[in-house]
Each structure stands twice: as structure tokens, then as C-alpha cells.
Amino acid sequence: MKNPLDSLTGTVLCGLALTAVLYYLVLRLMGG
Amino acid sequence: MDFLHFGVGRWVHIMAGVMWVGLLYYFNFVHAAAMKDAQGDGGAQAIARHVAPRALFYFRWAAVVTWLAGMWILGDKVDEAFLFKERAYVPIGVGAWLGTIMFVNVWAIIWPNQRKILGLAPASADEVSRARRVTFLASRLNVVLSMPMLFFMSASGGLFRTAVFG
Numbered sequence: 001m002k003n004p005l006d007s008l009t010g011t012v013l014c015g016l017a018l019t020a021v022l023y024y025l026v027l028r029l030m031g032g
Numbered sequence: 033m034d035f036l037h038f039g040v041g042r043w044v045h046i047m048a049g050v051m052w053v054g055l056l057y058y059f060n061f062v063h064a065a066a067m068k069d070a071q072g073d074g075g076a077q078a079i080a081r082h083v084a085p086r087a088l089f090y091f092r093w094a095a096v097v098t099w100l101a102g103m104w105i106l107g108d109k110v111d112e113a114f115l116f117k118e119r120a121y122v123p124i125g126v127g128a129w130l131g132t133i134m135f136v137n138v139w140a141i142i143w144p145n146q147r148k149i150l151g152l153a154p155a156s157a158d159e160v161s162r163a164r165r166v167t168f169l170a171s172r173l174n175v176v177l178s179m180p181m182l183f184f185m186s187a188s189g190g191l192f193r194t195a196v197f198g
Contacts, residue, residue, distance in 0.1 A: 005172035015179030022180045
């Protein structure tokens with residue numbers, strides 16, 4: 001499997017995905 | 033005192049952060065591709081010799097200023113943020129954790145490996161080759177981490193926090 005960090009597109013997509021996951025977790029943590 | 037702490041402190045934090053993350057994006061979006069292209073016409077050596085060391089200098093020291101200014105702004109609320117003790121400090125706490133991981137990444141992984149690549153630390157050809165790969169991935173990881181870090185930092189104050197997190 002290719003490492004997504006080898007391409008800029010993969011890197012940006014990983015960043016967006018991580019942002020979405022953390023946003024969801026923080027909302028849960030804050031009781032939202 | 034509040035003006036110095038929150039006004040000047042936040043201003044310095046943001047200015048240094050722009051330089052740090054700006055240079056991080058420069059390395060990932062511009063420098064890496066330019067170096068590959070420059071191999072063909074012999075320009076790579078000049079970039080490696082004259083551009084990379086200067087950019088790395090401002091990159092790693094901007095990281096220090098950003099992190100220290102961030103800790104200063106948090107002040108006695110550092111534990112509230114890092115340990116998520118208070119609801120209002122959760123978003124900035126996540127941003128602070130991500131920024132801290134990025135900061136450690138710069139000084140513990142990227143810079144020691146860049147020293148081998150630039151010939152500032154003794155290393156065999158194999159070690160230099162490995163250092164290139166480690167630096168590349170660590171730098172890309174920081175780009176990934178910078179995206180949620182900037183999201184949580186920018187959405188952590190006052191009206192913005194209420195709008196984004198309720």
C-alpha cells in the first residue's frame with residue numbers, strides 16, 4: 001500500500017480527515 | 033499587563049506561527065518539488081547550499097518562539113488546556129497538543145536528520161539516505177497535524193468557539 005504522505009494530495013486529505021475526526025471527538029468531549 | 037500578555041503575546045505567537053507554518057508549507061509545497069526539478073540543470077546544489085540552511089534556521093527558531101509565546105499566553109491555564117480540565121479550554125488544548133507534537137517533531141526528528149543531510153553532522157551515505165526519508169515523512173506529518181492545529185487554534189476564542197463548538 002502506498003504511503004499517502006508521499007503525495008501532496010494524500011497529505012492534505014489526511015489533514016482534512018484528521019481535522020474532521022478530532023472535531024467530532026472534541027464536540028463529544030464538550031458534550032455538544 | 034493584560035495588553036502585554038494577551039495583546040503582544042498573541043501577536044508574537046501568531047507572527048512566529050505564520051513564519052513557522054509558512055516555511056513548513058514552503059518546504060512541502062515548493063522546495064521538495066523544486067529540488068527534484070533542479071537536479072536536472074545543476075541548480076539543486078545551490079538551493080541546498082544557500083536556501084535550505086537559511087529557511088531551516090528561521091523554521092526551527094520560529095517554532096521555538098511560537099511554542100514559548102503560546103505557553104506564555106496560556107499562563108496559569110496551561111493545565112486546564114493540556115489536561116482538558118475546563119470545557120472552554122478543550123479546543124485550545126487540542127491545538128496546543130498538536131502544536132507541541134509538531135514542535136517536538138521539528139527539534140527531535142527533522143533538525144537532527146537535516147544536519148546529516150546538510151553535512152553538519154557526520155553520516156554515511158546510507159545514513160544520509162535514511163535521514164532524507166525520515167525528514168520527508170516527519171515534515172509531511174507536520175503538514176497533516178498543522179491542519180487541525182490551525183482549525184482548533186483559530187476556533188478557540190470567544191465568538192469563534194461558540195460558533196464552532198456551541
